[in-house]
Amino acid sequence: MEATRILALRHGETAWNADGRIQGSLDIELNPRGRWQAAQLAQALADTAAAEQPIAAIYSSDLKRAWATAEPLAAACGLPLIAEPALRERAFGVFEGRTFDEINAEWPDDAEAWRKRDPDFAPQSGGESLRAFRDRIVGVVDRLAARHVGSQIALVAHGGVMDVLYRAATRQAIQDVRSWTLHNAAINRLLWTHAGLTLVGWADAQHLADESTLIDDATVAPGAMP
Numbered sequence: 496m497e498a499t500r501i502l503a504l505r506h507g508e509t510a511w512n513a514d515g516r517i518q519g520s521l522d523i524e525l526n527p528r529g530r531w532q533a534a535q536l537a538q539a540l541a542d543t544a545a546a547e548q549p550i551a552a553i554y555s556s557d558l559k560r561a562w563a564t565a566e567p568l569a570a571a572c573g574l575p576l577i578a579e580p581a582l583r584e585r586a587f588g589v590f591e592g593r594t595f596d597e598i599n600a601e602w603p604d605d606a607e608a609w610r611k612r613d614p615d616f617a618p619q620s621g622g623e624s625l626r627a628f629r630d631r632i633v634g635v636v637d638r639l640a641a642r643h644v645g646s647q648i649a650l651v652a653h654g655g656v657m658d659v660l661y662r663a664a665t666r667q668a669i670q671d672v673r674s675w676t677l678h679n680a681a682i683n684r685l686l687w688t689h690a691g692l693t694l695v696g697w698a699d700a701q702h703l704a705d706e707s708t709l710i711d712d713a714t715v716a717p718g719a720m721p
Contacts, residue, residue, distance in 0.1 A: 499640040500548060500647035500695075502540065503683040505657050506556075506564040507532035512679060515594050518653075519587035519622075524559045532680035532703060537567035539702035540649070540682065544572060551646035554639055556582040556653060564680065565651035581635035584653035588622030612670040625669045632659040640687035657683060664692035678703075 507529030511518050525533065544550045550572050555565035557578040569576040590598050590609070599606040608616040617624040623631075632655075639648065650656075654677040661675055662668070664685050676698045684695040 497644045497688070499643050499645070499687040501636070501640060501660075501685040501687055501692075502550070502647065502649040503657055503660050503685055504536065504564065504568075504649060504651045505654055505677060505679055505681060505683075506558075506560040506651065507536070508679045509560050511592075517587050517590045517593055517595075517598070518560070519584055519591040520558075521591050522559050525563045529560070529679065530563065533564040533567050535702045536564065536680045536682070537571040540568055541571035544647070548647045550574065550649050551643050552577060552639075553649045553651065554579045554582065555651040556580070556584070556656075558583055558653075561651050561653060565649075568649060568651070579635060579639065579650075581631060582650060582652040582656060585625075585628040585655040586618075586621055586623040588618035588620040590618045590622065612672070614670050628655065629659050629662075629669050632656050633663055636660065636663075636687070636692070641689075660685060660692065661694065661697065664694040 507525045509518065509523045509529055510526045511523050512529075513526065540550070553565055553569050553572065553574050554577045555561050557580050561582070562576070562578070565576050589602070593601075595606070598609070602619075605616070605618060609618070612625060614626040615624050617627070636650065639650065657677050658673060659669075660683070662671070678698055678700055680700075680703060682699040682702070683697050684699070686693040686695050
């Protein structure tokens with residue numbers, strides 16, 4: 496069965512990642528460390544693509560933090576960067592811009608539903624449920640991967656997107672507590688066929704070896720994030 500190889504890439508670090516603030520659909524830019532991570536990521540993938548399989552297309556969430564992470568990669572590979580709004584992070588409604596402690600203080604019941612990963616819970620004011628978010632991400636990845644059977648593509652997106660893809664590839668439920676990492680600018684490798692996703696490699700951060708620490712959003716709200 497012919498397959499599409501997928502490089503699933505989370506955006507580089509932002510100031511809100513460092514502060515533990517929920518970004519969701521808000522358009523937050525990379526911080527200086529995030530821009531460095533994006534440059535390192537681009538170089539690592541360009542070198543790998545030259546030595547192994549070239550990247551046929553690069554798709555990115557249109558939010559600034561993902562787009563700015565994808566731009567150096569597109570330049571290094573000599574490819575156009577294609578905006579895909581369906582790769583955006585989960586919308587968190589009133590949670591956006593707040594820390595977990597602030598959310599817990601103002602909406603304790605909602606914070607508990609979020610922490611327990613209730614699949615049908617959606618934050619107030621336009622928030623998206625885990626179930627709806629999962630369906631959106633799986634749908635767009637199926638659509639994009641089907642365009643490039645036999646080739647390799649890069650998808651630049653967000654922590655929540657990476658989480659959905661890991662779960663889909665390992666057949667884990669969306670309400671299960673997460674035990675895998677979602678580091679900024681790490682390289683995650685998947686294989687797509689019409690039968691679904693398969694995990695090839697996860698959380699490769701060798702290109703970020705100069706960093707002393709890597710942020711994982713599980714430290715913000717254990718069990719809830721992304």
